[in-house]
Amino acid sequence: xxAWVGRRMPRREDAELLxxxxxxxxxxxxxxxxxxxxxxxxxxxxxxxxxxxxxxxAMPGVRAVLTGADLPEDLGAQPNTHLFGExxxxxxxxxxxxxxxxxxxxxxxxxxxxxxxxDARDEVxxxxxxxxxxxxxxxxxxxxxxxVYGDRDWPDNVAATFEQEMGDVDSAFDxxxxxxxxxxxxQRQFGCSLETRGVLAEWDENVDELTLWxxxxxxxxxxxxxxxxxxxxxxxxxxxxxxxGGGFGAKFHFYPEETAVAxxxxxxxxxxxxxxxxxxxFLATVHAREQRVEISMAAREDGTITAVKGDLxxxxxxxxxTVGYGPLxxxxxxxxxxxxxxxxxxxxxxxxxxxxxxxxxxxxGQPQANFVVERTVxxxxxxxxxxxxxxxxxxxxxxxxxxxxxLHHTLDSGDYPRCLDRALELLDERGWRERQHExxxxxxxxxxxxSFYTENSALGPSRMLNQGGVQQGGYDxxxxxxxxxxxxxxxxxxxxxxxxxxxxxxxxxxDNLGVHPEKIKVVTGxxxxxxxxxxxxxxxxxxxxxxxxxxRASRKVREKVMRIAxxxxxxxxxxxxxxxxxxxxxxxxxxxxxMGDVGRAAYLRAIExxxxxxxxxxxxxxxxxxxxAWPYGANIAVVEVDVDTGEVSFLDYIYVHxxxxxxxxxxxxGQIMGAVAQGIGAALFESLPYDEEGQPLFGTFMxxxxxxxxxxxxxxMEHQHTPSPNIPGGMKGVGEAGTIGSPAAVVAAIxxxxxxxxxxxxETPVTPSAILAMVGEREVTPA
Amino acid sequence: xxxxxxxxxxxxxxxxxVEPRRLLADFLREDVHLYGTHLGCEHGVCGACTVxxxxxxxxxxxxxxxxxxxxxxTTVEGLSRxxxxxxxxxxxxxxHALQCGFCTPGFLLTSLYLLRERxxxxxxxxxxxxxxxxxxxxxxxxxxxxxxxxxxxxxRQDSPTTKG
Numbered sequence: 001x002x003a004w005v006g007r008r009m010p011r012r013e014d015a016e017l018l019x020x021x022x023x024x025x026x027x028x029x030x031x032x033x034x035x036x037x038x039x040x041x042x043x044x045x046x047x048x049x050x051x052x053x054x055x056x057x058a059m060p061g062v063r064a065v066l067t068g069a070d071l072p073e074d075l076g077a078q079p080n081t082h083l084f085g086e087x088x089x090x091x092x093x094x095x096x097x098x099x100x101x102x103x104x105x106x107x108x109x110x111x112x113x114x115x116x117x118x119d120a121r122d123e124v125x126x127x128x129x130x131x132x133x134x135x136x137x138x139x140x141x142x143x144x145x146x147x148v149y150g151d152r153d154w155p156d157n158v159a160a161t162f163e164q165e166m167g168d169v170d171s172a173f174d175x176x177x178x179x180x181x182x183x184x185x186x187q188r189q190f191g192c193s194l195e196t197r198g199v200l201a202e203w204d205e206n207v208d209e210l211t212l213w214x215x216x217x218x219x220x221x222x223x224x225x226x227x228x229x230x231x232x233x234x235x236x237x238x239x240x241x242x243x244x245g246g247g248f249g250a251k252f253h254f255y256p257e258e259t260a261v262a263x264x265x266x267x268x269x270x271x272x273x274x275x276x277x278x279x280x281x282f283l284a285t286v287h288a289r290e291q292r293v294e295i296s297m298a299a300r301e302d303g304t305i306t307a308v309k310g311d312l313x314x315x316x317x318x319x320x321x322t323v324g325y326g327p328l329x330x331x332x333x334x335x336x337x338x339x340x341x342x343x344x345x346x347x348x349x350x351x352x353x354x355x356x357x358x359x360x361x362x363x364x365g366q367p368q369a370n371f372v373v374e375r376t377v378x379x380x381x382x383x384x385x386x387x388x389x390x391x392x393x394x395x396x397x398x399x400x401x402x403x404x405x406x407l408h409h410t411l412d413s414g415d416y417p418r419c420l421d422r423a424l425e426l427l428d429e430r431g432w433r434e435r436q437h438e439x440x441x442x443x444x445x446x447x448x449x450x451s452f453y454t455e456n457s458a459l460g461p462s463r464m465l466n467q468g469g470v471q472q473g474g475y476d477x478x479x480x481x482x483x484x485x486x487x488x489x490x491x492x493x494x495x496x497x498x499x500x501x502x503x504x505x506x507x508x509x510x511d512n513l514g515v516h517p518e519k520i521k522v523v524t525g526x527x528x529x530x531x532x533x534x535x536x537x538x539x540x541x542x543x544x545x546x547x548x549x550x551x552r553a554s555r556k557v558r559e560k561v562m563r564i565a566x567x568x569x570x571x572x573x574x575x576x577x578x579x580x581x582x583x584x585x586x587x588x589x590x591x592x593x594x595m596g597d598v599g600r601a602a603y604l605r606a607i608e609x610x611x612x613x614x615x616x617x618x619x620x621x622x623x624x625x626x627x628x629a630w631p632y633g634a635n636i637a638v639v640e641v642d643v644d645t646g647e648v649s650f651l652d653y654i655y656v657h658x659x660x661x662x663x664x665x666x667x668x669x670g671q672i673m674g675a676v677a678q679g680i681g682a683a684l685f686e687s688l689p690y691d692e693e694g695q696p697l698f699g700t701f702m703x704x705x706x707x708x709x710x711x712x713x714x715x716x717m718e719h720q721h722t723p724s725p726n727i728p729g730g731m732k733g734v735g736e737a738g739t740i741g742s743p744a745a746v747v748a749a750i751x752x753x754x755x756x757x758x759x760x761x762x763e764t765p766v767t768p769s770a771i772l773a774m775v776g777e778r779e780v781t782p783a
Numbered sequence: 784x785x786x787x788x789x790x791x792x793x794x795x796x797x798x799x800x801v802e803p804r805r806l807l808a809d810f811l812r813e814d815v816h817l818y819g820t821h822l823g824c825e826h827g828v829c830g831a832c833t834v835x836x837x838x839x840x841x842x843x844x845x846x847x848x849x850x851x852x853x854x855x856x857t858t859v860e861g862l863s864r865x866x867x868x869x870x871x872x873x874x875x876x877x878x879h880a881l882q883c884g885f886c887t888p889g890f891l892l893t894s895l896y897l898l899r900e901r902x903x904x905x906x907x908x909x910x911x912x913x914x915x916x917x918x919x920x921x922x923x924x925x926x927x928x929x930x931x932x933x934x935x936x937x938x939r940q941d942s943p944t945t946k947g
Contacts, residue, residue, distance in 0.1 A: 010876055010877060010879065011876075011879070013884075014875070014876040014881060014884075015868070015876070016884075017881055017883075017884025017887055018859075018868065018872040018875055018876060018881065018884070018887060018891070019819070019859065019860065019862070019863055019868070019872065020817065020818065020819015020820070020858065020859035020860045020888055021819070021860075022819075022884050023818065024818075024821070024885065026812075026818075026821075026822065027812075027818035115802070115804070115805075192920060193883070193885070193920055194821075194823045194829060194831055194883070194885045194886045194918060194919065194920050194921075195821070195823065195883065195885040196823075243883075243884070244883060245821070245823075245883045245884070245885030245886075246882070246883040246885060246920050246921055248920070277825065278822075278823065278824040278825055278826065278829075279825075279826070497883060498881075498882035498883025498884060498885075498921050499882060500882065666879045667879070669879075670879050670882060670921075670922060670926065673922060673923035673925050673926065674882060674920070674921045674922050674923045675923075676923060677920075677922075677923035677924070678920075700824075700826055700828070701824055701826065701828035701829060701918070702828065706918050706920065708914070708915040708916075708917075708918065708924070709910075709911040709912075709914040709915050709917075709919075709924035709927065709928060710911050710912050710914075710915035711915075712923055712924055712925070714907075714925055714928075715923070715925060
């Protein structure tokens with residue numbers, strides 16, 4: 001019987017964070033530490049004619065200025081680990097010869113304080129020769145577009161084209177009763193964790209070893225990529241991750257600053273720390289999402305969707321970063337969502353522009369896929385005169401036909417109709433369909449939007465990843481050790497970034513080992529201690545893949561605990577139970593030993609061990625999932641639009657989902673609430689616009705608008721439970737889910753609210769000014 | 784030339800020579816070694832660096848240390864009582880009102896001020912409006928709102944003399 005899995009257990013790390021004792025990268029210090037700042041390109045595209053750092057170097061307290069010219073000859077380019085057959089877009093720790101986006105690091109300045117380093121940066125003189133540049137993917141595709149990689153003899157700006165097809169798409173379109181075609185524009189956003197990035201590097205020149213602290217989700221990958229770039233063996237690099245103030249995918253990347261700060265530490269012989277400035281973060285941290293998508297759907301009169309085709313353009317910015325064009329690829333292959341559409345074709349073009357490189361953000365390419373599919377299903381419903389929910393129900397893959405292969409992946413399990421129906425029931429229980437009519441009669445603009453998502457989680461089967469071009473595994477390894485006193489240390493390569501994975505893993509360990517979670521210490525974020533994790537912390541894999549590995553390791557240790565306890569109690573190990581740190585004969589709780597008794601026997605008192613039993617009490621176990629897991633869910637947004645101000649306010653928000661076995665409902669709900677907030681940010685507020693040449697039109701939180709408590713709704717949430725058939729324990733993962741379906745539901749609700757105006761919204765964010773433009777400019781009535 | 788500043792931080796006197804341009808946040812973090820005050824934007828929007836100066840919430844990234852000279856400063860480290868958690872901290876813990884915890888010190892200090900000013904506070908809309916000057920990227924705010932409302936109730940119970 002699970003005692004801890006499924007329990008709403010408050011987190012143990014809270015006390016530290018609530019009292020100001022959590023230590024983030026900016027809180028770390030080392031003896032003799034100095035501070036780094038970066039000088040960045042002010043131009044979207046420019047040749048570096050010369051850099052004169054002499055005045056900066058002459059300033060008191062300035063330790064070093066490194067530029068691209070100072071980089072070691074044999075320094076590697078920043079690697080891309082997701083290779084899908086694209087052209088190479090090499091970029092280095094510091095720009096060599098040319099910068100291809102505004103914000104590209106050009107020099108690192110090291111001084112005794114950050115204030116001094118910033119002063120010195122102002123004295124570094126760069127002679128720039130600006131070059132033609134392009135700030136938009138559509139423009140980048142034009143015949144006469146400036147070439148981002150003209151110096152590498154690219155004939156155009158297309159880094160890669162990906163195509164995939166199943167069935168007979170053309171015939172399906174020829175035979176269709178109805179065809180709808182829509183074009184969507186999805187804006188640039190980024191993870192924007194409240195803590196910016198940061199790096200602290202210390203190079204021990206006596207033994208040529210590097211210790212690097214970084215605010216990162218990928219502790220082993222960061223180490224390995226540093227090793228590759230620097231030409232050092234992996235075991236001479238130790239990467240540590242302190243507390244992370246949110247990651248959201250943006251910290252899933254390996255950045256130029258990690259390499260540059262390491263080199264600065266070597267150059268100065270001092271520990272060097274860099275903490276990203278917020279304004280710098282808007283350009284220096286990977287952006288995400290931006291795509292234009294044209295999608296067509298073919299259907300029969302009865303509402304059966306027979307084919308879908310998509311033409312996607314990803315605005316990748318100036319280079320393919322750590323994950324290549326992975327997110328764009330994922331959008332493309334998820335073009336059928338949860339629907340049984342037999343014919344599908346996609347083409348995705350990864351286009352380079354003179355903008356910050358595009359990368360990961362919670363959900364990867366899935367929010368975009370969901371948005372274009374779900375909005376187009378709504379269009380189709382309107383075209384057919386069908387109810388939006390009925391059309392979805394008609395096309396859902398029915399539960400009895402799961403698992404089922406879609407365009408690329410195999411959706412595993414669940415009951416989509418039951419999930420949507422429950423969400424609609426809640427909508428009716430809360431009276432919204434009636435109230436919408438009443439409120440409309442009062443002249444108010446109230447709308448209801450529906451969307452349904454699935455999520456590619458538990459990433460992932462290592463062989464499938466490698467076959468696809470990913471140069472990483474998808475497994476996870478856990479190490480569980482019972483100490484001599486009976487306490488437990490759990491080592492995981494996953495990083496705790498606030499999502500609560502350490503708490504969840506301790507709950508899994510507690511159940512499978514038979515101890516109280518309070519007795520378990522979870523060690524993360526140190527490559528010298530924790531086992532290798534295949535893919536780092538992302539892709540909603542912590543609970544599923546990490547949890548399964550912890551379950552295996554815990555059970556392995558438990559077997560040994562039972563053998564030793566059986567020997568001590570003169571009982572058959574099969575007759576023993578372990579609970580709360582006590583091991584006892586089933587039905588006779590008085591015949592018991594403690595985990596401490598077993599621990600002491602294992603390490604200190606071999607005399608108490610069974611004949612032939614090795615000392616020690618720990619296990620390392622890997623788990624490589626045989627398949628992905630596929631959580632799913634329904635979002636229903638109820639909004640009111642003020643047509644005088646363009647403001648959107650939430651009247652209600654319903655979220656019903658299935659993420660398999662839930663380890664800790666409190667954490668799952670927290671993940672969904674936070675992710676939906678980011679999806680609402682995508683729908684209404686967040687955007688990183690550039691001008692035609694690639695000059696950013698943003699720079700502070702006044703332009704990049706994050707939602708606050710005043711704008712966001714209270715979620716009405718329900719869980720359904722279909723354990724994953726492929727994951728021991730049945731967890732499917734949940735971290736990203738809330739970002740996926742929320743933009744479509746919110747925008748659908750706005751469109752519904754504005755039905756009297758007959759608007760179609762194919763572009764996000766839907767800002768107040770966008771709404772006012774759609775409903776026609778009106779005088780704002782003074783208060 | 785670095786002027787000498789002195790102030791009381793969490794009940795203890797501190798004195799140091801600081802450059803006039805030194806931010807209060809940097810002073811608290813680097814000179815007083817209280818790292819619980821976090822810098823999330825350094826332009827006064829996110830609220831993570833909120834501290835109380837003479838009882839009023841300020842963005843310590845927009846205030847110079849010299850401006851706080853002679854003042855009384857409360858940071859997140861000054862919140863817990865007699866080694867135990869403040870009712871606000873307890874409520875944040877029980878309601879899962881923090882994930883990464885980076886913005887949390889700012890929310891706690893903003894809420895502390897709020898509940899001192901408005902011990903009767905209970906309306907969700909009012910709480911949301913009052914917290915809208917602090918950004919959180921993890922929680923979607925719902926649990927923070929619940930925690931603040933719950934803490935208000937606990938604090939009313941703790942001090943029955945307060946008029947509801």
